[in-house]
Amino acid sequence: MTPEEVQRYSRQILLKEIGGVGQNALKAARVLIVGAGGLGGPSGLYLAAAGVGKIGIIDDDYVELSNLHRQIQFKTADISASKVDSLGNSLRQLNPHIVTGHHFERLTDENAMSILKDYDVVLDGCDNFQTRFAVNKACLSLSIPLVSGALGRFDGQLSAFKNDGQSTCYRCFVPHEPEGIESCAAVGVLGAMAGMIGSMMALEAMKIITGAGEPLYNKLFLFDGLSANARTINLPRDPSCPACSSANILAR
Ligand SMILES: [Zn+2]
Numbered sequence: 001m002t003p004e005e006v007q008r009y010s011r012q013i014l015l016k017e018i019g020g021v022g023q024n025a026l027k028a029a030r031v032l033i034v035g036a037g038g039l040g041g042p043s044g045l046y047l048a049a050a051g052v053g054k055i056g057i058i059d060d061d062y063v064e065l066s067n068l069h070r071q072i073q074f075k076t077a078d079i080s081a082s083k084v085d086s087l088g089n090s091l092r093q094l095n096p097h098i099v100t101g102h103h104f105e106r107l108t109d110e111n112a113m114s115i116l117k118d119y120d121v122v123l124d125g126c127d128n129f130q131t132r133f134a135v136n137k138a139c140l141s142l143s144i145p146l147v148s149g150a151l152g153r154f155d156g157q158l159s160a161f162k163n164d165g166q167s168t169c170y171r172c173f174v175p176h177e178p179e180g181i182e183s184c185a186a187v188g189v190l191g192a193m194a195g196m197i198g199s200m201m202a203l204e205a206m207k208i209i210t211g212a213g214e215p216l217y218n219k220l221f222l223f224d225g226l227s228a229n230a231r232t233i234n235l236p237r238d239p240s241c242p243a244c245s246s247a248n249i250l251a252r
Pocket of ligand 1: 168169170171172173238241242243244245
């Protein structure tokens, strides 16, 4: 680390759980953010500020006026620009020591493996289950830890999946696409909720990278913004999971 980097990160290097070793681990880490929206923005900003060496972003969308109340990584002047490029620019302006990887496309079963293989941790804050299932499948195949966050109205949830073949995976939790789940565009969401869950996704990623504390493996964090009630429940592995059960791994 250069003297400038030591000064930049000094307040987190002070934490005994991080220290110089943890800071170097962050610098060496490669994190992929799936979805450059309300969750991907704050998580990316905190990861960039913390010095995560490479941050990849995958999204096929453009910035719209109705995004700006929650996707605070974008400015009004960014409207109509690609979210991948706008977020990447924001992250590098925040911290010129990092590099960004731009994937201007939708993540699918076809391209997931070739994109994810270059990353150590994946953060999924996308807005559809097809992409979440493709992310989970590729993370399982490549044994990449996955941090998954979601929002609806005033509810937020967060979990981490180790994908080591023995822990709960995303589809143990969501085996099939639930019916009746509507998007933020349909039900509404407050930006501060996205900021909270997005920040917690960054925190989970940093814990996984540095070994600090205990990631939310096999657990689900739930937050009700209206009452400010939070709870963490166990998320057991499903022996008949369509993605990670031994029978399905053989069939995959
Ligand atoms: Zn599973």
